Amino acid sequence: MSIYGFRIPPVFSLLIWIAIWEVAGQLELAFILPPFSAVLAQLVILVQRADFQAAALLTFQSFAIGMAIAILLGVVIGFLMGTNKIANSVLGMWVNIFASAPLSSLVPVLMLLFGLGQTTIVVTVVLFSTWIIALDTYAGVRHISPSLSEMGRCFGASRWQLISKVLFWAALPEILAGIRMGLIRAVKGIVIGQLLVSVVALGRLFRTFSDNFQFEEFWALTIILFIFALVFSSAIGWLEHKVEYYASTRA
Amino acid sequence: MASAAAAPAYKGTTETSKDNIVEVRNISKTYGTDIHALDAINLAFPTGQMTTLLGPSGCGKTTLLKIIAGLLEPSDGQVFVHGRPVTGPGPERAFVFQDFALLPWATVLRNVGFGLELTKHPKSEREEKARHYINEVGLAGFEDKYPHELSGGMRQRVGLARAMAVDADVLLMDEPFSAVDEQTRRKFQEDLLHLLSVERKTVIFVTHSIEEAVYVSDQIVLLSPRPGRIHATIRPDISRDISPDDIRRNKTYLDTVEEIWTDLRKYLD
Numbered sequence: 001m002s003i004y005g006f007r008i009p010p011v012f013s014l015l016i017w018i019a020i021w022e023v024a025g026q027l028e029l030a031f032i033l034p035p036f037s038a039v040l041a042q043l044v045i046l047v048q049r050a051d052f053q054a055a056a057l058l059t060f061q062s063f064a065i066g067m068a069i070a071i072l073l074g075v076v077i078g079f080l081m082g083t084n085k086i087a088n089s090v091l092g093m094w095v096n097i098f099a100s101a102p103l104s105s106l107v108p109v110l111m112l113l114f115g116l117g118q119t120t121i122v123v124t125v126v127l128f129s130t131w132i133i134a135l136d137t138y139a140g141v142r143h144i145s146p147s148l149s150e151m152g153r154c155f156g157a158s159r160w161q162l163i164s165k166v167l168f169w170a171a172l173p174e175i176l177a178g179i180r181m182g183l184i185r186a187v188k189g190i191v192i193g194q195l196l197v198s199v200v201a202l203g204r205l206f207r208t209f210s211d212n213f214q215f216e217e218f219w220a221l222t223i224i225l226f227i228f229a230l231v232f233s234s235a236i237g238w239l240e241h242k243v244e245y246y247a248s249t250r251a
Numbered sequence: 252m253a254s255a256a257a258a259p260a261y262k263g264t265t266e267t268s269k270d271n272i273v274e275v276r277n278i279s280k281t282y283g284t285d286i287h288a289l290d291a292i293n294l295a296f297p298t299g300q301m302t303t304l305l306g307p308s309g310c311g312k313t314t315l316l317k318i319i320a321g322l323l324e325p326s327d328g329q330v331f332v333h334g335r336p337v338t339g340p341g342p343e344r345a346f347v348f349q350d351f352a353l354l355p356w357a358t359v360l361r362n363v364g365f366g367l368e369l370t371k372h373p374k375s376e377r378e379e380k381a382r383h384y385i386n387e388v389g390l391a392g393f394e395d396k397y398p399h400e401l402s403g404g405m406r407q408r409v410g411l412a413r414a415m416a417v418d419a420d421v422l423l424m425d426e427p428f429s430a431v432d433e434q435t436r437r438k439f440q441e442d443l444l445h446l447l448s449v450e451r452k453t454v455i456f457v458t459h460s461i462e463e464a465v466y467v468s469d470q471i472v473l474l475s476p477r478p479g480r481i482h483a484t485i486r487p488d489i490s491r492d493i494s495p496d497d498i499r500r501n502k503t504y505l506d507t508v509e510e511i512w513t514d515l516r517k518y519l520d
Binding site (some may be wrong): 145147148150151152153154155156157161165166169172218243 | 317320321322339340341344345346349350352354355356365366368369370413417494505
């Protein structure tokens with residue numbers, strides 16, 4: 001963006017929105033919108049509260065476990081689909097359905113199945129992110145130039161060597177892209193899921209704040225979640241950038 | 252074969268007395284029901300010599316090479332290496348790929364040693380061997396570079412060094428210079444000939460360049476397209492003792508190129 005030839009950094013538009021928020025808050029236009037400065041002050045208090053820290057830790061833990069399972073599952077499914085015609089015809093349809101289905105409607109069902117605990121959060125994360133990781137891995141495996149696997153076979157690679165020393169690395173850029181998308185979906189899943197479940201961890205806090213009209217706390221929590229998603233996504237983005245150089249050189 | 256016999260630049264067309272390291276017997280390859288890529292190919296590849304498979308696109312020369320490599324299964328017939336039938340890739344054959352097929356995430360050193368890595372040679376041994384062949388192909392100093400930092404010609408030198416490092420008896424080269432620019436290509440051909448005179452390998456070389464075939468080969472197999480059949484086998488009578496520049500000006504060299512061209516041009520219409 002540029003105005004009269006001046007380049008405006010992207011952060012600037014964020015600052016404008018924050019300013020509008022602050023003014024609207026100060027004018028007390030809507031009771032759900034406290035001034036930004038008040039939210040910020042609340043954020044500082046919030047992160048020091050024991051109940052927040054416990055909830056955040058539980059959510060983060062569940063999230064990490066769920067992502068680990070989703071990555072493992074997604075990469076394995078993607079590889080099976082990419083290297084085996086039968087697996088592709090059996091799994092392909094389901095993966096595509098799950099990747100595009102409105103999964104949030106399933107969360108209440110999960111709650112019934114797995115109860116109101118950490119398991120539900122883990123399963124939600126897995127359910128939201130596995131499929132996109134599988135699809136991207138599949139695309140990555142299909143993208144590998146056939147001569148690279150011919151090369152492996154020519155020089156005596158076993159099936160496992162071919163996968164672990166050639167194909168996995170060749171598909172890595174797509175796998176990382178899939179993980180990043182899966183991560184974003186998982187954060188969505190956790191927010192939606194926990195708002196619906198709203199009895200465990202951060203979800204309970206969300207519910208408590210909105211039920212008691214504690215909108216300063218509510219917005220502070222939202223901002224924390226946004227930052228959390230952003231940090232994770234940029235971390236994966238950085239990894240992706242590290243392997244990008246060879247993604248573009250694969251002919 | 253009749254055309255070959257009539258041509259003055261062609262020497263004897265059949266040489267069965269030589270010790271043949273690779274033999275192709277009655278190989279046919281069909282894709283699906285209607286695409287007939289190769290039809291009853293019989294060929295012998297003498298030990299320590301360079302044989303070129305030459306022909307227009309669609310004559311099945313790469314298919315034949317991949318069958319010899321064990322990467323493709325023939326529809327009919329058998330390939331013998333050292334008298335044993337081929338059932339898949341084997342350590343006595345190494346492949347040089349048209350698109351180099353290097354690992355983009357690995358350094359030159361690891362790429363060259365990759366064949367040895369797959370056969371579980373200890374790290375010190377494979378690095379020592381890799382360094383030796385990196386040196387041989389003229390890439391000393393580039394050990395820690397990545398493929399994307401190299402030019403096309405240098406990348407193919409890495410591919411060649413990798414094939415050399417596994418110490419196979421037979422080198423299979425699939426249009427190795429086609430993705431390389433003309434100047435680099437000439438230099439590369441000369442270096443290859445020099446290297447082969449030191450290493451004593453049997454080479455099976457696929458190309459669509461007539462000049463390249465005549466320049467590098469002891470034996471040229473002309474394939475006709477659809478279905479791929481052997482049209483003629485030619486042994487250019489050019490001494491390898493004269494300098495590269497003299498070969499390119501040599502009368503026999505030029506005549507052979509011309510005769511193959513007249514021979515092949517009828518397939519182009």
